[in-house]
Amino acid sequence: MSESIAGTMTDLHEPRTPAARPDARTAALRVLGVVLRRRRPLDDVLAKDAELARLAPRDRAFARLLCATVLRRLGQIDALIDGCLNRPGKRGFADVRDLLRLGTAQLVFLGTPAHAAVSTTLLLAQGPRLAGYKGLLNAVLRRLAREGAELAAAQDAPRLNTPDWLWRAWTEAYGEATARAIAQVHSEDPPLDITVKNAAEAPAWAERLGAEMLPGGALRLREAGEVSRLPGFDDGAWWVQDAAAALPPRLLGDVAGRRVVDLCAAPGGKTAALAAAGAAVTAVELVPERRARLTDNLARLGLRAEVIGADAVLWRPPQPAEAVLLDAPCTGTGTIRRHPDIAHLKRPSDVAALAQVQDRLLAAAVEMLAPGGRLVYATCSLQPEEGPARIDALIAGGAPVERLPVQAAEIGGQGEMIDGSGDLRTLPCHLPGRGGIDGFYACRLRRR
Numbered sequence: 001m002s003e004s005i006a007g008t009m010t011d012l013h014e015p016r017t018p019a020a021r022p023d024a025r026t027a028a029l030r031v032l033g034v035v036l037r038r039r040r041p042l043d044d045v046l047a048k049d050a051e052l053a054r055l056a057p058r059d060r061a062f063a064r065l066l067c068a069t070v071l072r073r074l075g076q077i078d079a080l081i082d083g084c085l086n087r088p089g090k091r092g093f094a095d096v097r098d099l100l101r102l103g104t105a106q107l108v109f110l111g112t113p114a115h116a117a118v119s120t121t122l123l124l125a126q127g128p129r130l131a132g133y134k135g136l137l138n139a140v141l142r143r144l145a146r147e148g149a150e151l152a153a154a155q156d157a158p159r160l161n162t163p164d165w166l167w168r169a170w171t172e173a174y175g176e177a178t179a180r181a182i183a184q185v186h187s188e189d190p191p192l193d194i195t196v197k198n199a200a201e202a203p204a205w206a207e208r209l210g211a212e213m214l215p216g217g218a219l220r221l222r223e224a225g226e227v228s229r230l231p232g233f234d235d236g237a238w239w240v241q242d243a244a245a246a247l248p249p250r251l252l253g254d255v256a257g258r259r260v261v262d263l264c265a266a267p268g269g270k271t272a273a274l275a276a277a278g279a280a281v282t283a284v285e286l287v288p289e290r291r292a293r294l295t296d297n298l299a300r301l302g303l304r305a306e307v308i309g310a311d312a313v314l315w316r317p318p319q320p321a322e323a324v325l326l327d328a329p330c331t332g333t334g335t336i337r338r339h340p341d342i343a344h345l346k347r348p349s350d351v352a353a354l355a356q357v358q359d360r361l362l363a364a365a366v367e368m369l370a371p372g373g374r375l376v377y378a379t380c381s382l383q384p385e386e387g388p389a390r391i392d393a394l395i396a397g398g399a400p401v402e403r404l405p406v407q408a409a410e411i412g413g414q415g416e417m418i419d420g421s422g423d424l425r426t427l428p429c430h431l432p433g434r435g436g437i438d439g440f441y442a443c444r445l446r447r448r
Contacts, residue, residue, distance in 0.1 A: 023051075023055055023059060024055060024059040024060070024062045024063040024066070025063070025066065025102065025120055025121075025123075025124055026051075026124060027049060027051060027052045027055065027059075027060075027063040028063040028064075028066035028067050028102060029095075029098055029099065029102060029124055030049070030051075031045050031046060031049060031052070031063065031067050032066075032067050032070060032071075032098050032101070032102070033094070033095065033098055035067065035071070035341050035344075035345075036098075036344060037094065039345050040345075041339070041341055041342075041345065042064075042067060042068070042071065042339065042340075042341040043339070046060075046063075046064055046067075057226065065110075066102055066105060066106070066110075068340055069105040069109055069110060070101045070102060070105045071340035071341050071343070071344060072161070072186065072187060072340040073105065073109055073157075073161060073187065074101070074161060074340075074343075074344060075157075075159075075160030075161040075162070076108075076152060076155050076157055076160050076161055077101050077104045077105060077108075078097075078101070079155060079160055080104055080108065080144060080148060080151055080152065080155075081097065081100045081101070081104060081140065081144075083151065084139075084140040084143050084144065085140070095129075095130060096125075096130065096133045096136070096137070099121055099124055099125060099130070099133075099137060100121075100137065100140055100141070102121060102124075103117050103118065103121035103137070103140075103141045103144075104141070104144055104148065106121075107141065107144050107145050107148050108144060108148040108149060108152050109152075114142075114145035117141065117145070118138065118141045118142060118145065121137060121141060122134055122137055122138060125137055157183075157184070157187055158179075158180045158181075158183030158184045158186075158187070159180070159183070161183060161186065161187055161343075162179075162183045162186070162343065163343055163344065165347070165348050166333065166343065167179060167183070169382075169383060169384075170182055170183075170382060173382070173383075173384050174427070178427065178429065181427075181428075181429035181432075182382070182427060182428045182429050182439070184429070185337055185428040185429050185436040186336045186337050186340065186343070186428065188337070188435075188436070190242075190337045190338050190435060190436065191220050191221060191222050191224075191435040192220070192221045192224040192227065192240065193214070193218045193219065193220050193221075193240070193241060193242050193243045193246075194209075194211070194218065194219045194221070194238045194239065194240055194241065195217075195218055195219075195238060195239055195241045195246045195269065195272075195273065196217075196219065196237065196238045197236065197237055197238060197239075197272070197276050197301060197302075197303070198237075198276070199217060201237070202217060202219060205219060205232060205237065205238060206219050208231055208232075209221060209230065209231065209232075212434070214243050214412070214431070214434075215411075215412030215413055215414050216243055216246060216247055216411055216412035216414065217246070217412060218241070218242075218243035218246050219238070220243070220434070220435060222435070227240060234300075236300045236301040236302045236303075239268075239269055239272055239297065239301060240269075241269040242335075242338070242437065242438040243431075243437050243438075244334070244380075244426040244437045244438040244439070244440040245269055245270070245380065245438060245440065246269070246273065247411050247417075247424060247426070247440065247442065248270065248325065248327065248376050248378040248424070248440070248442040249270050249273040249274050249277070249325060249376075250273075250410055250411065251374075251376045251406060251410065251424065251442060251444045252274070252323045252325060252374050252376055252444075253374065254277075255274055255277050255278065255279035255323060256277060256278030256279065257278060257279075257280070258279050258280065258322040258323055259279075259280050259282070259317075259319075259321050259322045259323075260274050260279040260280065260281050260282070260321065260322065260323045260324070260325065261281075261282050261284065261317055261321040261323070261324045261325070261365075261368055262274060262281055262282070262283045262284065262305075262324075262325045262327075263284050263312040263324065263325065263326045263327070263328075263361065263364075263365060264284070264285065264286075264312055264326065264327055264328060264329060264361070265283035265284055265285045265294055265307075265327075266285045266287065266290030266291060266293055266294040267290065267293050267294055267297060268283070268293070268294040268297040268298055269297075270325055270327055271283045271294065271298065271303075271305050272297065272298065272301050272303050274305075274325065275298070275303040275304060275305050276301075276303060279323075280306075281305040281306065282305070282306045282308060282317060282321075283305045283306065283307045283308065284308045284310055284312050284315055285307065285308070285309065286309065286310060286311050286312065288309065291307060291309050294307060295307055312326075312361055312364060312365075313360045313361060313364050314364075315364075316364075316367065316368060317368055319370075320368065320369060320370035320371075320373065321368050321369055321370060321373060322370055322373050322374075323369075323373055323374045323375070323376075324365045324368055324369050324373070324374075324375045324376070325375075325376050325378070326361055326362065326365045326375065326376070326377050326378065327378045327379070327380075328354075328357070328358045328361050328362075328377065328378070328379050328386075329354060329357055329358070329361075330354055330358070330379040330380060330381040330383075330386045331346045331350050331351055331354060331381050331383060331386065332346070332380050332381060333346065333380075333381050333382045333383055333439065334379075334380040334381050334382045334426075334428070334438050334439025334440055334441075335380050335438050335439070336428075337428055337436060337438065338438065351381075351383050351385050351386060352385070354386060355385050355386060355389070355390060358379070358386060358390050359390060359393065359394070362377060362390060362391075362394050362399075363394070363399070365377070366394070366399050366400070366401055366445075366447065369447045370447065371447055371448070372446065372447060373446070373447050374404065374444060374445070374446055374447075375401065375444070375445040375446075375447065376442055376443070376444050376445075377390070377391065377442065377443050377445070378424075378440060378441065378442040378443075379440070379441050380438055380439065380440050381439070381441065382427070382428075382439040386441070387423075387425070387441030387443075388419070388421060388423060388441070388443070391403070391423070391443045391445070400447055400448045401445040401446065401447055401448065402445065402446055402448060403421065403422060403423070403443065403444070403445060404422075404444040404445065404446050405418075405421075405422025405423075405444075406418050406422055406423060406424050406442075406444060411424065414430070416430060417430060421443075423441065423442065423443040423444075424440065424441065424442035424443070425440075425441055426438065426439055426440045426441075427439055
């Protein structure tokens, strides 16, 4: 799942003095190595890094910005570096390459003054293993300070920054032009979207926050700063949630007074939407840490739901549900614009493994549903194997369900977000010129 209803940081700028943030850069170097070589999610590594936690909030945010920029532009950055090297690095060169990546990101993509980017990168080359590379670091970075912007402008950024397997999959599913448009959006920092608890108050909150109101009802802020300091956060008036993630709960229709089960519910944006609409929600979440976050978020928002710690494949409600929302675990490739590490952590084998999990969850969700009840299956993946292919397999297997096509009026008139089967399919390149949107798939089913 892609949504986030906790605070984040945006609107960051590089300090103008070389030694202003050496600790932030040290943290970024350490975190980047863990993400790329141990294949750990960026946000998890940042959250668990004890030394990073001791830095000031702005320094922590700057470290995240450095890592995210490297991951977002990794293909371009590595191509620029390779163009400056006479031969590939030796074994053990990984840390040196990470230093070059951090320096290149600052020089070419973050607008850091050359003397600051070069000098602070050289400061990080400590110890006998790295100190011997200072001459190489200095030469490569000074060349990129002179030529980097021009070289980057001539690159095929969308193709370079997209791993081969994802490029092939998106080209086959959506065509090369759309795949390129998706990848282009991934190179841009996303805006902040929020969902207002009381939908009738959304226009007033848009004015108060200086936000744009999107067709689906979400509010979009270009410059947000620290989320927890925005008006309405402490009062629980809204939560952070990408505009695409806000759409699946709407497909259940009028849920006021109905028994709704929300499976794989954390962090809770969809649970909150259902509760705010008057549903009697049972939120099922297996992972204790995620369940605690769900509970905390509901408490801040002043919303109530029954929170159950259980495996959604095995758990069943005491009586059949009138509606079920299943936002299934997936590769998350629709959220690369917000989580650029996903492009470098996921593999084709992850798609196949998760498809099996999704099938089991779908079968369980159908069993929970009362006759005539609605099931909405959603994933924040761009991979067809995790979306329409799962529904096709469910129906072909004899499940007692039928599709209920999505109508444009249900999603703010955005007919371009409905595919040929009548399912919801948002793409990052939707809302062009307005910041894009996460890639989501959602299908609405009715139990016969």
